[in-house]
Amino acid sequence: MPRWETIKARLDLYEKLMRLDKPIGILLLLWPTLWAVWIAAEGQPHWMIVWVFVLGTVLMRSAGCVINDYADREFDPHVERTKTRPLAAGAVSTREAFALFGVLVLCAFLLILPFLTPLVFGLCAAALFLAASYPFTKRFFALPQAYLGVAFGFGIPLAFAVIQGEVPAIAGGLMAANVFWALAYDTEYALVDIEDDKKIGIRTSALTFGRYVIHAIVLCYFAALGLLAFVGGRLGFGWPFVAGLLAALAIAFYHITLIRYREREKCFRAFLHNNWFGAAIFAGVVLEYALKQ
Numbered sequence: 001m002p003r004w005e006t007i008k009a010r011l012d013l014y015e016k017l018m019r020l021d022k023p024i025g026i027l028l029l030l031w032p033t034l035w036a037v038w039i040a041a042e043g044q045p046h047w048m049i050v051w052v053f054v055l056g057t058v059l060m061r062s063a064g065c066v067i068n069d070y071a072d073r074e075f076d077p078h079v080e081r082t083k084t085r086p087l088a089a090g091a092v093s094t095r096e097a098f099a100l101f102g103v104l105v106l107c108a109f110l111l112i113l114p115f116l117t118p119l120v121f122g123l124c125a126a127a128l129f130l131a132a133s134y135p136f137t138k139r140f141f142a143l144p145q146a147y148l149g150v151a152f153g154f155g156i157p158l159a160f161a162v163i164q165g166e167v168p169a170i171a172g173g174l175m176a177a178n179v180f181w182a183l184a185y186d187t188e189y190a191l192v193d194i195e196d197d198k199k200i201g202i203r204t205s206a207l208t209f210g211r212y213v214i215h216a217i218v219l220c221y222f223a224a225l226g227l228l229a230f231v232g233g234r235l236g237f238g239w240p241f242v243a244g245l246l247a248a249l250a251i252a253f254y255h256i257t258l259i260r261y262r263e264r265e266k267c268f269r270a271f272l273h274n275n276w277f278g279a280a281i282f283a284g285v286v287l288e289y290a291l292k293q
Helices: 005-019 023-039 047-070 094-115 118-136 146-153 155-164 169-192 194-200 205-235 239-258 264-292
Strands: none
Touching: 005 047, 005 094, 023 047, 023 146, 023 155, 047 094, 047 118, 047 155, 094 118, 094 155, 094 169, 118 146, 118 155, 146 169, 146 205, 155 169, 169 194, 169 205, 169 239, 169 264, 194 205, 194 239, 205 239, 239 264
16 A cells, blocks of 8 residues: 555544544533633633634544543444444554544643643643543443533633633533533433443443433433523523523423433434534523623
């Protein structure tokens, strides 16, 4: 094979390892980060900060996928949906995976370097630890999806630290809302692999909730929306934000209709559709500030 084609083949494998061909994870990580960026900047974020957080989200999600596949490399070959992933299939070595993870983390750190303070550095270190350790929680933690919610929400305090120089209490409300939202959508995702996870011994919220899994997902959606409503109330938000919450509520109800019979294809569709839940909240935040200016 010509050298260029060899290089292209390796890059294609790295792209799959980073899941750049499946951007839903980037979007689910990006929306709560953008909620925080807009709120911290009171609706007027500098374009450079927006791009730093967008690119940082892409890099850290990609790094998270690489370390996740490394952690699951012994399990993925036994799961129908994941057996063709580059590490599981042996197409990429663990050494390559570690090198790629290091490059992605370094690039993300260089992005945030112009805004670096002791607080920002501490939050970045915590975010890296959460991203790297999440995959291993599936061995022992009954609700690894909650841990994922914290990891996926760490762009929230980071946005406030970069823009305001501090992390106010309101960031905690947004973080808590994101944890419940992540519990909802990643439990829908876990329903897709529930039979395989039973066989290989992986811990997931879908298995932990058992026969009450649909009820648990409903409660998580309501908790997320309730916390977001509380945050909006503390910020003095009006009807534009409420409209965003109502749109998100309607989307959540649609997801429940999809997953009620626990069919794999429909559960996966519900998971993917959560992009619109996050987008509805963001639209409400943007409209709220736009009409105030």
